[in-house]
Amino acid sequence: MPQYDYDLFVIGAGSGGVRAARLAAKAGAKVAVAEQVQVGGTCVLRGCVPKKLLVYASEYSQAFRDAKGFGWTVDWARFDWPTLREAVQAEVNRLSGLYIKNLNAAGVGIIEDRAVLVDAHTLRLERQGKLVTAERILIATGGHTYRPVDTPGQELGITSTDAFLLNALPSSIVIAGGGYIALEFATIFSGLGVDTTVVYRGERVLRGFDHDIRAHVQAELQRTGVNIICGSVIDEVAPLPDGRKLITLSNSMRLEADQLMWAVGREPNTRGLGLEAAGVRLTERGAVVVDAHSRTSVPSIWAVGDVTDRINLTPVAIREAVAFAETEFMRRPMAFDHADVASAVFCRPPVGVVGLTEEQAREKCKVRIFRTSFRPMKNIIAGNEQKTLMKLVVNAESDRMLGVHIAGPEAPELVQMAAIAVKAGLTKAQWDATCAVHPTAAEELVLMGEPIAHDPEGPA
Numbered sequence: 302m303p304q305y306d307y308d309l310f311v312i313g314a315g316s317g318g319v320r321a322a323r324l325a326a327k328a329g330a331k332v333a334v335a336e337q338v339q340v341g342g343t344c345v346l347r348g349c350v351p352k353k354l355l356v357y358a359s360e361y362s363q364a365f366r367d368a369k370g371f372g373w374t375v376d377w378a379r380f381d382w383p384t385l386r387e388a389v390q391a392e393v394n395r396l397s398g399l400y401i402k403n404l405n406a407a408g409v410g411i412i413e414d415r416a417v418l419v420d421a422h423t424l425r426l427e428r429q430g431k432l433v434t435a436e437r438i439l440i441a442t443g444g445h446t447y448r449p450v451d452t453p454g455q456e457l458g459i460t461s462t463d464a465f466l467l468n469a470l471p472s473s474i475v476i477a478g479g480g481y482i483a484l485e486f487a488t489i490f491s492g493l494g495v496d497t498t499v500v501y502r503g504e505r506v507l508r509g510f511d512h513d514i515r516a517h518v519q520a521e522l523q524r525t526g527v528n529i530i531c532g533s534v535i536d537e538v539a540p541l542p543d544g545r546k547l548i549t550l551s552n553s554m555r556l557e558a559d560q561l562m563w564a565v566g567r568e569p570n571t572r573g574l575g576l577e578a579a580g581v582r583l584t585e586r587g588a589v590v591v592d593a594h595s596r597t598s599v600p601s602i603w604a605v606g607d608v609t610d611r612i613n614l615t616p617v618a619i620r621e622a623v624a625f626a627e628t629e630f631m632r633r634p635m636a637f638d639h640a641d642v643a644s645a646v647f648c649r650p651p652v653g654v655v656g657l658t659e660e661q662a663r664e665k666c667k668v669r670i671f672r673t674s675f676r677p678m679k680n681i682i683a684g685n686e687q688k689t690l691m692k693l694v695v696n697a698e699s700d701r702m703l704g705v706h707i708a709g710p711e712a713p714e715l716v717q718m719a720a721i722a723v724k725a726g727l728t729k730a731q732w733d734a735t736c737a738v739h740p741t742a743a744e745e746l747v748l749m750g751e752p753i754a755h756d757p758e759g760p761a
């Protein structure tokens with residue numbers, strides 16, 4: 302039996318890596334985790350957590366406007382970016398500290414270094430110039446923001462990673478992309494008073510989401526002042542003498558803005574990790590290829606989270622990590638089921654979805670579609686025109702709920718509950734047997750009596 306320095310060596314102390322390391326160590330394994338930047342990973346340091354805090358901050362502008370209808374006078378409201386930036390950084394550093402504390406408490410060794418694979422059981426710690434061995438290795442290195450390297454002047458733009466640390470809030474920004482990050486930051490910047498333009502290459506933002514949600518979100522963002530230019534990409538960026546940027550689009554439009562942000566996707570962090578040397582197979586996009594148990598093409602190496610490019614969400618990385626630790630260190634073989642994973646986009650209005658879109662469901666079976674759109678009670682007195690959209694996709698034969706799609710206040714909170722019912726395979730009749738909670742927006746989810754007739758605007 303070969304002797305190794307560690308039972309498990311984890312590369313990357315983000316959500317997935319930290320969870321796997323802690324569980325394996327608690328099960329009695331000798332574990333180390335290597336982190337080259339800061340313990341916490343994308344979610345805690347430059348993703349979900351700081352993003353959501355900025356979203357909260359951005360919501361106050363509408364809340365102040367709404368408050369007037371309820372009798373408040375709030376004409377003193379002023380916003381200070383450095384105060385918010387510092388508060389957010391303090392919070393992410395606090396969370397990073399908690400991660401470290403939890404790793405220490407579990408007995409995991411934290412190595413502040415870049416670890417690179419040498420072979421199936423050996424790693425080189427680059428800063429220390431030292432080799433270590435491990436019986437099992439887990440790659441949990443996450444991903445990074447992608448930049449269109451061939452676009453002239455692209456380096457003049459920032460990415461979401463930089464956005465959290467801006468010295469000053471720009472007065473205008475152009476955001477490239479129409480996905481999660483683009484719309485969340487469009488919501489943040491416009492809510493904070495920045496003149497915001499989104500440039501998206503497709504016809505309608507949020508590709509992959511249900512068509513009704515896409516239309517609703519795009520219309521609502523536009524109604525609240527976000528300029529959305531579809532069917533176009535950024536061809537060139539050039540500096541202007543006053544420090545702003547001249548942005549030329551493929552439709553020949555020219556935009557001038559203080560700031561440009563690339564939100565055109567993320568890529569797995571696999572470059573220079575020695576994966577090829579160790580024999581780990583990668584996809585064309587550079588993601589680690591894994592099986593249902595997160596095992597790579599090398600029997601002693603596993604990978605979880607965004608580096609595998611399955612469903613790139615924090616809770617998914619954590620579940621993959623749990624399944625790995627349960628299987629390998631607790632003798633309870635299990636695989637995470639990637640079906641019916643709910644997700645949220647924290648845009649304006651926020652979106653919460655689970656299960657199949659109408660388009661996806663129609664490819665599998667006959668469907669009944671239920672849809673409602675209404676102004677939430679609070680918005681009426683507030684004089685706020687924002688509407689909520691709710692949509693249910695039901696299998697017409699089995700009556701099973703296949704998908705729930707919500708865009709409106711608290712949609713991410715609502716969809717967590719709906720996800721339980723979808724995952725459990727409940728029928729529409731069972732939803733309808735559930736008594737409403739009144740007065741709420743959520744009650745509409747159990748009160749949608751009649752399916753809509755065929756929608757000529759919808760998919761065939």
Ligand code: NDP
Pocket residue numbers: 449477478479480481482483485501502503507508534564565566567612613614644645646647
């Ligand atoms: P997305 O894949 O969501 O969006 C990328 C956007 O960029 C799409 O609109 C895409 O267009 C566009 N795009 C891609 N390449 C180009 C290009 N070369 N030129 C112009 N446009 C381009 O990625 P994000 O970076 O927004 O987010 C990455 C992932 O992180 C998400 O998919 C999600 O899994 C996760 N995430 C989750 C969040 C949450 O849970 N709330 C928040 C943020 C991120 P097209 O649609 O045509 O492909």
